[in-house]
Each structure stands twice: as C-alpha cells, then as structure tokens.
Amino acid sequence: MDYSILLDAAPAAADAAKTAIDRIKDSDPVAITFFIGYMAMFASAVFFFVERGSVDGKWKLSLLVSGLITGIAAVHYYYMRDFYLTQGDSPTAFRYVDWTLTVPLMCVEFYLLTKPFGAKGSTLFKLIIASLLMLVAGYLGEAVYKDNNVLWGWISTVGYLYIVYEVFAGDVAKLASSSNSPALGRAMFLLKIFITLGWSIYPIGYMLLDGNLLANVDISIDLIYNLADAINKIGFGLVVYSVAVAESGKK
Numbered sequence: 001m002d003y004s005i006l007l008d009a010a011p012a013a014a015d016a017a018k019t020a021i022d023r024i025k026d027s028d029p030v031a032i033t034f035f036i037g038y039m040a041m042f043a044s045a046v047f048f049f050v051e052r053g054s055v056d057g058k059w060k061l062s063l064l065v066s067g068l069i070t071g072i073a074a075v076h077y078y079y080m081r082d083f084y085l086t087q088g089d090s091p092t093a094f095r096y097v098d099w100t101l102t103v104p105l106m107c108v109e110f111y112l113l114t115k116p117f118g119a120k121g122s123t124l125f126k127l128i129i130a131s132l133l134m135l136v137a138g139y140l141g142e143a144v145y146k147d148n149n150v151l152w153g154w155i156s157t158v159g160y161l162y163i164v165y166e167v168f169a170g171d172v173a174k175l176a177s178s179s180n181s182p183a184l185g186r187a188m189f190l191l192k193i194f195i196t197l198g199w200s201i202y203p204i205g206y207m208l209l210d211g212n213l214l215a216n217v218d219i220s221i222d223l224i225y226n227l228a229d230a231i232n233k234i235g236f237g238l239v240v241y242s243v244a245v246a247e248s249g250k251k
C-alpha cells in the first residue's frame with residue numbers, strides 16, 4: 001500500500017483548514033454573512049414552527065410554509081458556509097438548489113395569502129412555472145454558459161417580470177383588491193414591495209458576473225445574495241406572521 005498520497009494530501013488539507021480559520025480571523029464579511037445567515041434562518045424556522053400554535057386554523061399552514069422556507073435555507077446555509085470557507089468560492093450549485101425549493105414555496109405563500117379570497121390552483125401553477133424559468137435560466141448563466149450570462153440573465157428576467165405582473169395586475173392583484181381585510185391589504189402592499197424591491201436585489205447581484213453590467217464593481221456576489229435571502233425569506237415570513245396574528249384576533 002502506498003501511503004505517500006496521504007502524506008501529500010495532508011498539507012493540502014491543513015492549508016484548506018487554515019484558510020477557513022483565517023477567513024474568519026480576517027473578518028471576511030462574506031464568511032460572516034454565511035454564519036449569520038445560517039443562524040438567522042435556523043432561529044426563524046424555530047420561531048415560525050413554534051408560533052404555529054398561537055394562530056388560527058388556516059394560518060397554521062402559512063406559518064408552516066414560512067418555517068419550511070427558512071428551515072430549508074438554514075440547511076443550505078450550513079453547507080454553503082462550509083463550502084465557502086474551505087473552497088473560498090461561491091457555492092453556486094447549493095444556492096440554486098436552495099432557491100429551486102424555497103422560491104416555489106414562497107409562491108405557495110402568496111397563494112395561501114389570497115386563497116381565502118378565491119385564489120385558484122392555476123394561479124399558483126403559473127407562478128411556479130415562471131419562477132422555475134427564472135431560476136433555471138439564472139443557473140445556466142451563472143454556472144454553465146458563463147460567457148453568455150447576459151443573455152441567460154434576460155431570459156431569467158422574463159420569468160421574474162411575469163411574477164411581478166401577476167402580483168401587480170394579474171390574478172393575485174385582482175383577488176387582493178376584492179378583500180376588505182385591512183391586514184390582508186397591508187400584506188399585499190408589502191408583498192409588492194418584496195417582489196419589486198426585495199427580489200430585485202438578486203438580479204443586481206447577478207450583474208456582478210464577468211462580462212455583465214456591474215462586472216467592475218468590487219463586491220462579492222455572495223454578500224448580495226445573502227443579504228437578499230435574509231430580507232426576503234425572513235422578512236416576508238414576518239409579514240405573513242403579522243397578518244396571521246392580526247387575523248387570528250390575538251394582537
């Protein structure tokens with residue numbers, strides 16, 4: 001048995017471990033946001049699961065979905081944090097696996113908000129298809145056809161704009177305007193803010209890719225994505241939580 005390969009590998013492994021510790025020691029902001037993201041997602045998931053007990057019937061499902069979104073993200077942040085620390089590179093595949101699970105769940109969340117006012121399953125279906133187009137195209141541009149990331153970014157944007165359209169003028173908007181609950185009205189207003197401002201942080205991050213509009217700006221794409229995830233997953237979860245509490249008459 002030839003053990004020399006192990007001896008060769010040992011210093012490399014030690015190096016990788018050292019860089020991980022060095023990154024934290026050097027207060028690498030990206031590494032720190034992966035840590036904070038992990039803990040914040042985890043804590044939010046616990047919060048949403050536990051708070052299910054304090055809201056009325058139909059809102060329990062909404063809080064369960066919020067808990068799943070942040071819980072799934074917590075698991076991915078655990079791996080992304082590790083990947084970033086040891087490889088010093090963007091965990092693009094983990095990132096997109098996470099989004100592919102959590103973005104459709106966010107669409108379920110929008111659907112559940114408008115369901116009491118007659119939202120149809122077909123609306124949910126359209127939102128999920130649009131979000132998948134957005135994410136698959138984004139992944140192809142970011143990981144597979146990097147040289148053509150601008151083109152794939154535009155294709156992805158078509159999916160994104162369709163979701164914006166649904167929320168502002170399509171089915172989701174029509175239903176929300178037919179409700180007379182002030183709490184739901186407020187939630188729908190905030191939903192629009194999250195979809196237009198909160199979600200637009202992602203394409204801005206994407207523009208940092210080589211050859212894209214902001215390629216010369218010296219910011220880590222992960223810093224932008226981590227910030228956006230915290231705002232959108234935890235922030236929107238809290239919006240749903242506040243409607244749920246208000247509608248449960250337990251303010």
Ligand SMILES: *C/C=C(C)/C=C/C=C(C)/C=C/C1=C(C)CCCC1(C)C
Pocket residue numbers: 099102103106134135137138139152153154156157160199200202203206229232233
């Ligand atoms: C929890 C994760 C969320 C809410 C992720 C949302 C992601 C987007 C809205 C991504 C959008 C993109 C574009 C509109 C164009 C460029 C490629 C993407 C995938 C970054």
